[in-house]
Amino acid sequence: MCMMRRMDIANRFTTATWNDFERDGYLRLGRTLDRDGLSALQDRIDAYMEQRLSGDRLMMQLDLGGDYAAMAEMTTGSKGATLEYRKIERLETDPLFLTYLQEPIFRDACVRTYGDIDIAIMRAMFMNKPARKGTLLPWHQDGGTGWGLDRHPLLTVWTALDPATIANGCVQIIPGSHRLGLLSERGHTITQEMEALHCRPERIVHLELDAGESVLLHNWVLHRSDVNRTDRPRRAFSCCYMDGRTRQRTSGTTYPIVFRGSSRAPAAAGVPVQDNQRCEPSTTP
Numbered sequence: 001m002c003m004m005r006r007m008d009i010a011n012r013f014t015t016a017t018w019n020d021f022e023r024d025g026y027l028r029l030g031r032t033l034d035r036d037g038l039s040a041l042q043d044r045i046d047a048y049m050e051q052r053l054s055g056d057r058l059m060m061q062l063d064l065g066g067d068y069a070a071m072a073e074m075t076t077g078s079k080g081a082t083l084e085y086r087k088i089e090r091l092e093t094d095p096l097f098l099t100y101l102q103e104p105i106f107r108d109a110c111v112r113t114y115g116d117i118d119i120a121i122m123r124a125m126f127m128n129k130p131a132r133k134g135t136l137l138p139w140h141q142d143g144g145t146g147w148g149l150d151r152h153p154l155l156t157v158w159t160a161l162d163p164a165t166i167a168n169g170c171v172q173i174i175p176g177s178h179r180l181g182l183l184s185e186r187g188h189t190i191t192q193e194m195e196a197l198h199c200r201p202e203r204i205v206h207l208e209l210d211a212g213e214s215v216l217l218h219n220w221v222l223h224r225s226d227v228n229r230t231d232r233p234r235r236a237f238s239c240c241y242m243d244g245r246t247r248q249r250t251s252g253t254t255y256p257i258v259f260r261g262s263s264r265a266p267a268a269a270g271v272p273v274q275d276n277q278r279c280e281p282s283t284t285p
């Protein structure tokens with residue numbers, strides 16, 4: 001009881017706010033980037049795409065438009081000077097993105113989710129819908145044995161680098177659907193039957209955001225996004241935070257620690273994957 005009060009004082013999220021997140025599986029944070037911070041990240045990501053900066057450390061995937069099943073390969077390095085990338089990963093290696101993803105408000109969300117322990121980055125990625133293009137991303141959950149991890153990541157911060165609208169393919173979610181748990185052991189996309197059952201149109205919330213605003217997402221909340229029907233890109237940064245002890249099950253690899261915890265107490269919610277679950281390393285969307 002006493003500990004809870006201390007956490008409320010030290011943590012930007014009140015118990016009531018956090019209860020909303022736990023009920024709905026998402027929480028609008030409002031602006032997390034001021035004008036200069038936003039334009040710095042916009043320019044930095046365009047510089048990687050236009051080869052003004054080397055993308056040698058990054059994983060980069062072109063946007064081929066439309067069909068999710070026929071996506072381009074996700075491999076290391078630039079695929080040419082173009083703004084038509086769909087996804088760029090390993091942005092924690094970039095000092096500007098790293099500084100942003102270490103903002104205190106994100107640490108507070110991690111403490112609420114996992115307890116005051118070391119926190120690692122599962123992925124820090126640019127998600128783009130190029131102007132008049134973009135790939136339709138089907139309903140899915142972020143996790144499952146397909147990720148090849150020894151415990152489940154539970155928290156993602158999604159930040160709009162451009163206004164995110166229905167017209168340009170903002171993220172859509174089904175509030176509360178994280179409470180269903182992972183709908184398949186392997187995770188990620190769901191069957192048509194599950195979609196018909198859980199993703200009825202009247203339940204969909206479109207996460208329209210201004211540039212520089214963020215939303216917290218529980219990794220298991222069902223979400224998808226459409227193509228971009230406008231003449232401007234829909235750029236975004238999505239960062240998944242997890243228990244710092246998480247390892248790749250096949251290689252034993254650990255992940256970059258971005259917040260050091262002050263407590264040696266066990267994690268509150270770093271749910272271990274069961275030993276009998278088979279894992280292969282691969283991540284989507």
Ligand SMILES: O=C(O)CCC(=O)C(=O)O
Binds near residue numbers: 137142158170223224
């Ligand atoms: O940015 C999008 O369109 C989808 C993002 C997403 O699926 C994620 O951040 O996990």
